[in-house]
Amino acid sequence: MSRFPPARSTAIAVWTSASVLWATTLTALTMEPAGESSPEDDQRSTATSAASSPAMPNLPGSGLVVVRGPAPASGEGTATEAADMGPTVVPPPTPAPSQGPAPDPPQPMSAGS
Amino acid sequence: MSTIEFEAMGTKIEAWHGDGRDLREWFDEVESACSRFRAGSELSRINTAGPGRHPVSPLMCHVLEAAERARSITDGIVDIGIGSAVAAWGYDRTFAEVGPIPEEPAPVPKGGWGLAEDSIWLDAGTRIDLGGVAKGWTCDRAVERGIAGVVSAGGDIRSSDPATVVTIADPGGEGVARVALGVGALATSSVSRRQWKAGGRDVSHIIDPRSMRPVSSPIVSASVIARTAVDAEAGAKAVLIHGVDGLAWADAQDWIDSAVVVWSDGAVYATGRMEWAA
Numbered sequence: 001m002s003r004f005p006p007a008r009s010t011a012i013a014v015w016t017s018a019s020v021l022w023a024t025t026l027t028a029l030t031m032e033p034a035g036e037s038s039p040e041d042d043q044r045s046t047a048t049s050a051a052s053s054p055a056m057p058n059l060p061g062s063g064l065v066v067v068r069g070p071a072p073a074s075g076e077g078t079a080t081e082a083a084d085m086g087p088t089v090v091p092p093p094t095p096a097p098s099q100g101p102a103p104d105p106p107q108p109m110s111a112g113s
Numbered sequence: 114m115s116t117i118e119f120e121a122m123g124t125k126i127e128a129w130h131g132d133g134r135d136l137r138e139w140f141d142e143v144e145s146a147c148s149r150f151r152a153g154s155e156l157s158r159i160n161t162a163g164p165g166r167h168p169v170s171p172l173m174c175h176v177l178e179a180a181e182r183a184r185s186i187t188d189g190i191v192d193i194g195i196g197s198a199v200a201a202w203g204y205d206r207t208f209a210e211v212g213p214i215p216e217e218p219a220p221v222p223k224g225g226w227g228l229a230e231d232s233i234w235l236d237a238g239t240r241i242d243l244g245g246v247a248k249g250w251t252c253d254r255a256v257e258r259g260i261a262g263v264v265s266a267g268g269d270i271r272s273s274d275p276a277t278v279v280t281i282a283d284p285g286g287e288g289v290a291r292v293a294l295g296v297g298a299l300a301t302s303s304v305s306r307r308q309w310k311a312g313g314r315d316v317s318h319i320i321d322p323r324s325m326r327p328v329s330s331p332i333v334s335a336s337v338i339a340r341t342a343v344d345a346e347a348g349a350k351a352v353l354i355h356g357v358d359g360l361a362w363a364d365a366q367d368w369i370d371s372a373v374v375v376w377s378d379g380a381v382y383a384t385g386r387m388e389w390a391a
Binding site: 055056057058059060061062063064065066067068069070071 | 289290331357358359360361363364365373374376378379380381382383384385386387
């Protein structure tokens, strides 16, 4: 049941409707000039689009950790085999339990898998 | 504590807590069977034998079982039956001998292969490239057999030491993450490691089996932590091929612990379960 008498409720509804209409009109008036974009506005839009490309990964269920943000573009190597640059192991600090004889010296291999 | 180092399978092998001579012999044994560049290898004999059913050695059978698992857990995204496409795009010799090719090759049909008891069957036109599967499997077996405690083969790492910490580097060589690997495996798949030009554009050795073309991905390199090096290697390659969906896909796999990727703009992202080292 309403906490207000019927006449009071009607007055509140009318007042609310009027407020919404006024706010809508005000918003429309405020936004209207933005329809005529200046060259500066266009540049701003373009810059925003460029900044959002390339896409980020789609979100994993456990969350996405941003370890490092995008880096400035740098010269890319072309058609060459870089050194192995994946993970590097930090050897465990514990002494080797069973160290065998030293490995044979490295030899150039012509094969790969 | 000394580090065991040598070259095998076209990459650098490093190991700790182990027997260098035994480890080298182990890698040589697997490479002599699984290399597609050695004319006398078991794999070369299989590939040149053409379609049909061919008996395989026990060692090859184990590697093929690992390849079957890699194909199964990645829903076919990691498939050793892409050898014809790898060769057609120019990587038909050791990487040191690979050069630019003037035009993109004609489309290569997707082949088929399977393991039946002690034999492998191949569809017409199918060639096998064991690549990372063989590397990961060799690391796994080296540690499981006690030849070494920690083995790294060009980015595929298997460890039995709880204290093992791994630094993941970006393609520029800069360390971007230190992860507490402990007992387990970590592998990295990268499109920037082995690139050449085909038809005027850069292509890599990683083939998407759905298109049988070199992968096109916003991910430059993907690293995955899993229980074994075979799983980690398959996971890393699949994440890279899945591209923008790669980390979400990895997170949904119960056999993958965590994953980290280097994006094409240099950004680095990881799944939420990654355990960072101090």
